Structures are given as C-alpha cells and as structure tokens.
Amino acid sequence: MSRQRSARSAALGLTVRRIPTTIPSRNAGSLRRRLVVGILILASLVLISLSFRSEDTGPVSGVQSAGATALRPFAVGLERVAQPFRDVYAWGDSLLTARSDAEELRTELRELRQRSIQSDFALQENEYLREQLDYIDGPRFPADFRSVVAEVIGRPGVAFTQAIVIAAGFDSGVRLNDPVVTADGLVGRVTRVSPDTARIQLLTDEEAAASAIDLRTGATGIVRHARGTRETLVLDRVRKQDVVRRGHEIVTAGWRAGALSSLFPKGIPIGKVTSVGQTDTDLFQQVQVDPYVDFGALDAVIVLVPATRSG
Amino acid sequence: MSAAASLRATAVVFVAALLQVVIVSSLVIAGGAPDLLLVVVVVLGLLRGSIPGAVLGFFGGLIVDLVTLGTLGVTSLVLTLAGFWAGRHGETTGRGQRFAPVVAVGAITLLAGAFGYVLHYLLDEEVVAKHALVTALAPAFVLNLILALPVHRLVRALVGEELRAESSAEVEVVL
Numbered sequence: 442m443s444r445q446r447s448a449r450s451a452a453l454g455l456t457v458r459r460i461p462t463t464i465p466s467r468n469a470g471s472l473r474r475r476l477v478v479g480i481l482i483l484a485s486l487v488l489i490s491l492s493f494r495s496e497d498t499g500p501v502s503g504v505q506s507a508g509a510t511a512l513r514p515f516a517v518g519l520e521r522v523a524q525p526f527r528d529v530y531a532w533g534d535s536l537l538t539a540r541s542d543a544e545e546l547r548t549e550l551r552e553l554r555q556r557s558i559q560s561d562f563a564l565q566e567n568e569y570l571r572e573q574l575d576y577i578d579g580p581r582f583p584a585d586f587r588s589v590v591a592e593v594i595g596r597p598g599v600a601f602t603q604a605i606v607i608a609a610g611f612d613s614g615v616r617l618n619d620p621v622v623t624a625d626g627l628v629g630r631v632t633r634v635s636p637d638t639a640r641i642q643l644l645t646d647e648e649a650a651a652s653a654i655d656l657r658t659g660a661t662g663i664v665r666h667a668r669g670t671r672e673t674l675v676l677d678r679v680r681k682q683d684v685v686r687r688g689h690e691i692v693t694a695g696w697r698a699g700a701l702s703s704l705f706p707k708g709i710p711i712g713k714v715t716s717v718g719q720t721d722t723d724l725f726q727q728v729q730v731d732p733y734v735d736f737g738a739l740d741a742v743i744v745l746v747p748a749t750r751s752g
Numbered sequence: 753m754s755a756a757a758s759l760r761a762t763a764v765v766f767v768a769a770l771l772q773v774v775i776v777s778s779l780v781i782a783g784g785a786p787d788l789l790l791v792v793v794v795v796l797g798l799l800r801g802s803i804p805g806a807v808l809g810f811f812g813g814l815i816v817d818l819v820t821l822g823t824l825g826v827t828s829l830v831l832t833l834a835g836f837w838a839g840r841h842g843e844t845t846g847r848g849q850r851f852a853p854v855v856a857v858g859a860i861t862l863l864a865g866a867f868g869y870v871l872h873y874l875l876d877e878e879v880v881a882k883h884a885l886v887t888a889l890a891p892a893f894v895l896n897l898i899l900a901l902p903v904h905r906l907v908r909a910l911v912g913e914e915l916r917a918e919s920s921a922e923v924e925v926v927l
Contacts, residue, residue, distance in 0.1 A: 477803050481810045481832045488814075488825025493875060501824065508818035515770055516819055523775045530779065596777040597820040598787070600865065600888035601872045601879050606773075606820055633821040640821040647878035668880060737780055 506635035513637050516594045517608055524740075531738060551624060554710060554733075558692060561656050562708055586706065586745040589613050593739050594638070603646035603666075604629075605739055610637045613744075618704050620745045626710035626733040627651060627693060628742050639744070644674065644711070645736050651705050654694040655714075658684045661694055664711055664730060672736070674712055676728035681719055683726070689714045691730050706745065758804070761796055761911045765808045768792040769815035783883075784891030788903070789816065790864055791896050793831050794838040794857050795904045798846065799913045802839025809835030823875065830868050834860045857900040858893065865889040 495501035591609035609615055611634050621628040621641050629649055633640040642649050645666050653664040653676060660683035662676040679685055691714060695707020712732040719726045772789040779785050789812050797805025813828030838856045846852035869884045 474802055478806050478832065478836050481806050482829065485810065485813075485825040485829035485832060488817075488828065489823060489875070490825075492817075492824035505818060505821065505824060509821055512770075512815065512819050516774055519770050519774045527775065527778070595773040595819055597773070597816075597822055598777055598785070600784070600884045600892070601868060601877065602822075604820070635821060638821065647880060737778070 502635075509635045510637050513594070513608070516606075517592070520592065520594045554690070558656060558690065558708065558710060561690075562692075585748055587614075587748050589615055589744040589746050590741060591615075591639075591744060592741050603643040603649070603736070604632070605641045605643065605742070607639050607641060607742060607744070608637065609744060610635050610639045612636050614746045614750060615639050615744050616746075616750070619747075620705045620709070621742050622709055622745060623734055623739065623742055625735070626712065627705065628734055628736070628739065630704055631744065641742065643736050644732065644734075645672070651711065652694040652696055652703050653691050653711055654707075655683075655685050656690045656692050657686075658689065660685050662725075662728065664691065667729065672732070673715075674730040674732050676714070676730050677725065679726040679728055681724075681726055685714060685717050685726060685728050687714050687717060757800070757912055761800060761804065761808055762811065764907060764910055765789070765792060765796070765812040766815060769812045770819065773816055773819045781895065782891040784888040784893075784895065786895035786899055787861065787864075787892055788899065790831065790834060790861065791857055791899045791903045792907060793835045794860050795853055795900070795907045796911065797835040797838030798842035798852060798856055798904070799908055799911060800839070801843060801914050802836050804914075805835030805839035806832045807835070809833070826868075826871055826875070829871065830864050833867070834864050837863075853900045853904040854897060857896050861893050861896045862889070865892070 491501045492505070589609050591607035591613070593605050594608045595606035597604050597606075607621075615631055615634055617631055617634055619631045621630060627644055629641050629643040629646070631639050632642040644651065644664065647666055650663050650665040652661065654661050655676075660679055662679040664674050664676055667673040667675045676685070676691055691711045693705040693707055693709040693711060694703065695705060695709075696703050710733050712730040714728055715731045716729045717726060768789045772787065776788045777785050793805065793809040793812055796808050800808075809831030810828045813826075813831040814824070816822070816827045817824045838860060841856050842852065846856060849855070865885060865888075869879060869881065872879045872884075
C-alpha cells in the first residue's frame with residue numbers, strides 16, 4: 442500500500458486512517474510479555490508450594506540438594522578468592538576497636554572462660570551429686586560428640602533470616618538438628634542438609650531457642666533473640682524468685698527427660714548477662730544476654746556429631 | 753536479544769547471585785547489606801527489556817535459593833517481578849532518562865523489601881517487621897542506590913543495550 446500523505450493533503454483536511462498492520466504486532470508483543478511473566482510467576486509459586494510442603498527426603502529436596510551440590514564448587518571457589526578481601530574488610534571495620542589488642546585478650550579470655558566454666562560445672566555437679574546420691578547423671582559434654590569442622594560458604598539475606606551455609610553435609614555425618622558451635626560458644630543448629638552443604642539457623646534467628654542455665658545460681662530459662670536487635674539475646678522464662686545477676690555466665694542446660702533430650706548438650710557457653718529487670722505485672726524476669734559468638738564474623742564452625750552415630 | 757547477549761547476561765546474573773550469597777550479604781553496614789543481585793536484575797531489565805528482565809530475575813533467584821538451601825521460588829518470585837517492572841520502566845517512562853537506574857533501583861528496592869516481607873509472613877516464617885522494613889531496608893536502600901550507576905555502566909559494557917525503535921504509527925491518507 443503506497444504512502445500518499447503530503448502536507449498539502451493534510452492541510453486540505455482529508456480523511457486520514459491508521460494502517461492497521463502495526464496494531465496486531467503490538468498486541469502480540471504485549472500478549473507475549475504477559476504470557477512470559479505469567480509463566481514465570483506461576484513457576485515460582487509452584488516451586489514455593491512444592492518446596493514448602495515437601496519433606497526433607499522428598500523429591501524437591503533431592504533436586505535442591507543436587508543443585509546445591511552442583512553450585513558448591515563455584516561458591517567455595519568464590520569464597521576462597523574473596524577471603525583475603527573479606528579479611529581486609531573485617532580488619533578495616535574493626536580498626537576503631539583496636540583489633541590486635543582485643544584479639545590477644547580475647548584468646549586469653551576464651552581459655553580462662555572455658556576453664557572457669559569447667560570448674561564451676563564440676564563444683565556444681567559435685568555438690569548436687571552429694572545431695573542426691575541416687576540421681577542419675579544427665580547428658581555429658583563433650584565426650585559424647587565428635588566434631589566436624591566446616592567453612593562458612595554462604596549467607597542468605599540479613600533482612601528475613603539469620604542463617605549461614607557451611608561446606609559440610611550429609612556425607613560428613615551432619616544431620617538435621619545437630620548443634621553447631623565455635624570456640625567461643627553456641628552458634629545454632631542444622632536446619633537443612635544436602636550431601637555437601639548444610640544450612641545453620643543461628644541463635645539470633647527469630648525462630649531459634651535454646652534451654653539455658655545461669656552457671657552460678659542454676660536459674661533456668663530459654664535463650665532466644667531479642668526483638669528489634671540482632672546482636673543481643675534474652676534469657677526468657679526466668680522465674681522471679683530465681684537469682685540472676687549482671688555478669689553471670691549463661692550456658693546451655695542440656696536437659697534429659699526419659700527418652701527425650703534437648704538438642705544442645707549442656708555446658709556450651711552462650712553469653713554473659715548484661716542487664717536484669719522485672720516489673721510487677723510480668724510473670725518472668727527480663728534478662729538480656731550478650732552472646733560470646735560474633736554472629737557477623739563467622740568464617741568456620743564446628744558441628745557436634747554424636748559419637749554413637751555411624752557414618 | 754541475540755544469543756551472545758543472552759549468554760553474557762546469564763553469566764552476569766550467575767556471578768552476581770554467587771557474589772551476593774558468598775560475599776555481599778555479609779558486608780553488613782549499619783544493620784543492612786546491599787543487594788547486588790537485585791541491582792543487577794533491575795539494570796538488566798532497564799537495558800534489555802521486561803521479558804529478559806523477568807527471565808533473568810527468575811534465574812538469579814533460583815541460584816540464590818539453591819545455594820542457600822532456602823525455600824525454592826521465593827527469591828525467584830521477587831526478582832522476576834523486579835526484573836519485569838524495571839523492564840517496563842525502561843520501555844516506557846524511564847526510556848532515555850539519565851537517572852532511570854537510580855530511580856528504578858530505589859523504588860524496586862523498597863517494593864521488593866515490602867513484598868519479600870509479606871511473602872515470608874505468608875509462608876509463616878517469623879520476621880520482625882521493624883527489622884525487615886526499617887533496620888535492614890533503610891541501609892540496603894542507600895547502598896543499592898550507591899551501586900546503581902556503577903553497576904549500570906558495568907553491565908551495559910558487558911551486555912550492551914537493546915536498541916528500541918521509536919514506535920511511530922504509520923498512517924495513510926484516504927482520498
């Protein structure tokens with residue numbers, strides 16, 4: 442169809458009609474766009490649904506494990522390349538707090554803390570056993586466990602979850618709910634496992650909790666995250682008549698009731714009490730705990746694998 | 753989008769996803785961390801259009817969910833919509849605008865943060881609103897804005913820009 446428009450014809454007020462051939466192509470483009478996005482959104486929703494409903498040994502977990510295994514070399518390689526830069530960043534970040542001096546003191550403090558906790562526990566245990574001779578001892582730490590040391594290779598976004606991914610999994614003997622620690626103290630527990638990697642829920646996560654005990658007074662409670670902050674924990678469910686003071690050390694309680702036992706063995710350091718408060722209306726005391734573990738600077742962790750577990 | 757450009761864009765998203773999980777997520781500044789993958793997906797949407805933006809967003813999200821053993825599809829859904837919206841912005845109001853990457857990254861960071869929060873809430877995961885929407889999102893917003901223009905330049909150099917013809921309607925005169 443020839444183009445016949447001219448300035449003259451336009452000025453004469455002749456009827457002008459759009460050529461309709463461009464409209465279907467635009468509509469087709471728009472339709473294609475909507476179709477592709479619709480398919481992708483549907484695929485995402487199907488994945489979410491399958492992933493959310495599937496069990497840890499289901500087909501979706503299998504696919505995810507295979508994907509994670511395939512991507513692991515890339516993540517590990519990148520982690521190795523990035524490590525020097527991360528170290529520089531960490532060094533610069535903590536320059537204002539005199540890192541070198543602090544590191545030396547921290548090492549010394551760590552050793553003293555371990556010794557102190559061990560002797561305090563031994564003393565407490567002796568007294569308790571003398572008072573109740575027929576008492577059968579609960580779980581022992583750390584003789585019942587062997588350690589799996591693993592490098593931290595990934596961190597999901599900080600906004601919604603407090604977790605890390607480590608380069609050890611099912612093949613190393615790691616299983617769901619295994620406790621995870623560092624030399625400083627309790628880190629969290631294993632929440633997902635693939636053959637070569639595992640996801641660790643940190644103690645600072647909204648859904649994490651651990652039964653704990655005041656090492657000096659024996660006051661018990663549940664350690665969980667403090668709402669609004671990521672670096673502080675609270676010792677919840679401490680009765681008003683129990684004594685907890687600022688500076689007291691909080692460790693895992695490690696209870697056992699018949700066949701049931703807590704996920705964490707007893708005596709793992711968690712943190713130090715920074716403040717204690719109570720009101721007339723509250724049923725329990727409000728105890729704030731400063732964790733020993735620096736959850737933002739985890740490079741490697743230790744998974745506690747029960748010694749009785751084969752493989 | 754040519755096969756070579758598609759391959760380059762896919763590689764860029766793959767590297768960005770791994771960098772995000774392995775390194776960038778741990779660079780916490782003032783309580784939040786930048787989201788390099790989101791910025792890359794938004795920039796690719798602006799440069800290549802809404803369909804590549806959505807597809808690349810889906811792919812990047814899948815990588816993140818696989819590597820972190822997270823719930824499959826959550827990050828894909830957020831990034832699919834982010835890439836698509838960025839693409840539509842680039843195809844319409846943002847076309848030819850110098851600061852389109854900054855505007856798109858800023859707006860989509862806020863929307864993705866809010867949408868991500870709603871999504872996690874719907875999946876019955878405990879998320880503190882104040883932390884997700886203020887403490888972590890505010891610094892992430894600023895950091896993503898800082899990343900927007902450098903990442904845009906880098907990605908444009910690596911992947912190139914989709915040339916879009918001006919769509920003037922043809923007319924004929926009926927005598």
